[in-house]
Amino acid sequence: MQAVPSRISLEGIVKTFGGFRANDDVSIHVAEGSIHAILGENGAGKSTLMNIIYGLYQPDAGRILSRGREVKISNPRQAMALGIGMVHQHFKQVDTMTVTENVVLGLPGRPVLNLAQDRKRIIDLAQELGFDIDPDQPMWSLPIGMQQRVEILKLLYRQADLLILDEPTSVLTPSEIKPFFNLLSRLRSSGRTIVLITHKLDEVMEMADRVTVMRLGRVVANIEASETNSRELARLMVGRDVIFDVTRTPPRIGSPVLEVADLVATDERGLSALNGLSLTVKAGEIVGIAGVDGNGQRELAETIAGLRKASAGTVKICGQVADRLNPAERKRRLRMGFVPEDRQKVGLDLDSDIAFNMVLRSFRLPPFSRHGWVDFAKIKTHAKQLAERYDVRMRGVGQRARDLSGGNQQKIILAREMEDEPELLIVSQPTKGLDVGAIDFVQRTLLAQRDRGTGILYISTELEELLMVADRLAVIFNGRIVGELPVSEATPERLGLLMTGKAA
Amino acid sequence: MSVVGQPSVKAQTPSGAEPRAGRVAQSLIKFAFMLKTVWAVLAALILGAFLVQLAGGRPVAAYSALFEGAFADYYGISSTLVRMSPLLLASLAVIIPLRAGLFNIGAEGQIYIGALLSTLVALYLPEVLPSWIHVIACIGAGALGGALWGLIPAALKAYRGTNEIITSLLLSYVAVYTVGAVLHAWLMEPGAPYPYSREIPDALVLPTFLSETEAHIGVLIAVAAALVIAVIFRQTTLGLSIQTVGHNPHAAVYAGLDVKRLTLSSFALGGAMAGLAGAFEVLGLKYRLFDHFSPGYGMQGIIVAFLAALSPLGSIVAAFFLAGLQVGAGAMQRTTGIDTTMVEALQGMIVLFVAIGLAFRYHPERWSRRVAAWQKPTQGE
Incomplete structure (x- = not known):
């Protein structure tokens, strides 16, 4: 099937959450020493899949082969032992520690540290990849792009040769992207394998050797990047029907x-x-x-x-x-009504009850309060009416917003933002x-x-x-x-x- | 109290009428959870009994001396009330900002600045006003002093994002030594052995409400303040606004609340409470401003607030209880020889057990499952 041996293969991976199929019979082969892009919209199942490879989730069905050998990865430590490392969208770093300390942090089997030696090896490793780093800088003082490199150094320091990068360019400024691509090329030419999770077409076209397009938890295409174009990828990603x-x-x-x-x-x-x-x-x-x-x-x-x-x-x-x-x-x-993106952090006061949330943005106005005094009876009847009209499923308007499902929470917000036309x-x-x-x-x-x-x-x-x-x-x-x-x-x-x- | 009987009730759930008995059992369990703080206090008292034993005393005698001294007679109760006043006000100084999610660790400093301003008004405002107006001015000056001192950490928080825990705590030291410095430099009575001010005019001394005791009306004002604060949180838009900021600052901005202004006003209101405590110490109890007059009321206010689970009404009870322990400690030492520091250990243990109690929450679903499980085996027999 493939001339180059596969670094990691997923075969028939299925993962469901509740009734929702996040991954549905997903099969992917990532060739040794290649950059393999996983392309898809939000919610297409990319992250779930990567978390399975990294041992954070267990698949319901299917198998994982590392260099042709079937493996079971039940936690990130086992993934690391197989040479698999992941850079998350949000870095896992200690801001106040130096670069060296962050790289060394959590290395197993090292009761006594020799930071001077680590420091030197970090400089060498960075130079090998074509950039300079000051290993004594505290993490917080570095620009995001450099923090990301430290994250990659961390993995390489642990002998990872398969790097999973989750939306790596989403945190970068435009000027940081080009150097980052150069780094990826160097990693590839040094024989490492990279899995690039992204929803950006131009990145795929520029960097990837091979692309897997995912949609609604399924693989819709597995193609060589050289045999496709952004147009086709866009169509595949969004779906024609x-x-x-x-x-x-x-x-x-x-x-x-x-x-x-x-x-x-x-x-x-x-x-x-x-x-x-x-x-x-x-x-x-x-x-x-x-x-x-x-x-x-x-x-x-x-x-x-x-x-x-x-x-x-x-x-x-x-x-x-x-x-x-x-x-x-x-x-x-x-x-003007506004339904914010983050309904839990912005749209609602989760620790208050439904009734209050229905008037969150108007409780200081009549008829819900007069001269600073709150009329809870009014708020309650108002909430009951709205809850009925918008079909909020609840035990009563005195129930805490936190205890409702996402759909019902959204109904509260919609009701509140739309009731005054x-x-x-x-x-x-x-x-x-x-x-x-x-x-x-x-x-x-x-x-x-x-x-x-x-x-x-x-x-x-x-x-x-x-x-x-x-x-x-x-x-x-x-x-x-x-x-x-x-x-x-x-x-x-x-x-x-x-x-x-x-x-x- | 039927406190001891309750835990055994749930085990003896009768088997016959299952749904009803189950419901009764569950509401008893829920009630037991509501009394968490009471259990914590009892646990601390029991552990305290062992300490008394270790110190060579008899626990029953020590506790009865303690509680009789604090609560059993007219003078005991009046002393307890006098002690309660600053504790209650200091706890309100903690509770109000904490409802907005802000930690006021600096009630102590606000007490000192309140006392200072109150003393200045008492000593230096010309006595042309009717004395009752002058007294009100003194009390107001105390509240104002506390509020202004509270505004400093609040403003730093609101406009600079500075951690209010650190600033309010450190400003307490600034306040205590500022009062010391002012006393040394200007206010100290000539020839006094210790830095304290002149006595305030007799006309400005707060009246008492229990004859032949020190129980000044500051106590009543403190209780009234707690009631007012309780009403504010229950019934007013200000209370609800503060509460919303405390729950979720992002939602508060979305709701159109001015989070900066609420930060300032909750700290100012809290500081005013502490400032009142300072004023009452001068006007009602000591009649002078003393250097280092507060034995740490500000910090004890945190304990009271914590015991009361941030409820202003609960604070009245908690402050009364803690004041009783402190007043009774003297009686205990006199009659049984157990050192008063025993009470400090007791306070510490109460805090510890209340904190442990926070880990136990009432989960209706979990308990209904358990109750059902208890009933099953008995039915099978």
Whole structure:
């Protein structure tokens, strides 16, 4: 089958969580000394698969072969013993320790340290890979790109020759990416094998020898990178059979309810996230924001909602400049609802009850309170009505939000953000982590709201979902809208290219 | 109290009427869990009894001396009440910011600055006002001093992200020595053997509410403050806002709450409580400002808050109990010769057992399964 011997092979791997098939009969052969990309959207099952190789999960069925020998990997330690190492998206490092200490930390069988010797070997190892490192620097003082290299050094120091890299470029700045690719090439030429988990097409085309495309837990293609192109990969990744099964009426479009002009904002690390983004949403339409995760979606939603400060540009809601208003004022005065991406960390106070969460953003206003006094009876009856209308499954409105399922938590947020008939609704990844029934409920609710005349900005990384719900699509790439098109003209191929910045 | 009987009840669940008996058993178990703090205190007292034995005393005699001294007679109770006042106020100083997720470890410093400001107003505000207004001004100055001192760590937290645990703790030392310095430099009564100020005018001494005792009305104000704080947390938007910040600061921002301002106001409100404690020590008890006048009320306030599980109402009970232990310690030493430090050991053990108790939570599902399991074998017979 293959000329080069296989470094690691997965055969018929199945992994289910509850009723959900995260991996469904997955077979992959990774050739010795190659760079093998695993490509797929969020939730395609890439990470689950890698966690299986790394011994964090046990497969329900299937087998793993390391250099042709069947192995059982029940924890990361065993994976390391087989020469398998993984760099997670979030590094596992101790910030206050030096590079040397971080590399040596946790090495088995070393009751007495000889850091001076380790220090020298680390310098040599880095030089072998073509970069310099100061092993005495504390971790926190290094740029992210260098921290990532330390992470790789850590694995090599433990004699790993199969490196699994989970979305390695997602943490890098654009200028750090090129050197990182050089490092990968060197690793390959030194005989190491690399598995690159990614959803970025250009990386695959540039670096990988072979590509496995995954979709919904299954392998949809196993191809040589030289025999394919971004177009085909985009189509494979997104899937050609997009299902339109939501009945929808043509939109009755009104005047603009959201006008964003030349918006500039930075993310938590101070890197630019929005680079002069402009966008308009009119009453009665759903505008979908499509894009690969991490291209400014979260920052866009938060800036419009008032949770993040823009460094330049304006946000107009219903014709009024919103820049100086806080999130509650935008909701109340400008009639803007916001369903945040992280419903547990931002959208809800999990330790309070359902009733309070239903008024989380309005409990300081009449009729729920007067002159600083809270009317709990009103809050309770209000919550009961909403819970019934939005079909929240619960024991009672006094139940803690923490004890509800994700779908029911989302219903609380939707109920709260939609009950006062907003003119504008920002929804961010509203179906993330929900089961099929809850997804259906959320989408139908939003469509009904649109029919009542609300303008909706729908941000999602799920293309199928956008194609189903949105009237118009705007593609975000690198903090800018790189293309807008009516949903009728949107094909996954075209979107895929826009999403990866390949087409204007 | 029927405390001792309860644990055995669940084992003796009658077998006949299963669902009903099961429900009763389960609610008893739930109740037992609610009394966690009581068990912790009892455990500490039992362990304390062994300590008394080790020290060569008789536990029963020692404890009865302790509790009689604290709670059994008129003067004992009045002393306990007087002691309760600063403990209760200091615990409120901890509870209010902690509800917002902020640790005020510096109640001690706020007490000192409150006492200082209160003394200054008592001694230097010209006596032109009616004395009752002057007294209120003194009390207000105490609250203001505590609030201002509390605002320092709060502002550093809100605008600079500085850890409020460190700053509030360290500012306590600054406060204690500032009071010392001010006393030495200006306030100290000439010829005094020890740094203390002049006595405040008689007209400004707080009235007492139990005749022939030291029980000043500061005690009543402290209890009233606890009630007010309880109402704030239960009934007002301010309380709910603070609570939301404490639960989830991100959700609080999303809700449109001004987290910075709530950080400041919860610390200021807490500091004001501690400042009141300082004012009452001067106006109600000592009539002067003494150097090092507080035996660590600020830190003991943390113990009280912890015992009360951050409930302002629970604090009243906890502060009363802890004050009783401290007052009774003297009586115990006089009659049985057991050293008063025994009570400090007891306080430490109470904290320890309450902390252990935090590890035990009532899980309804788990217990209903267990109760069902107990009932099964008896039915099979």
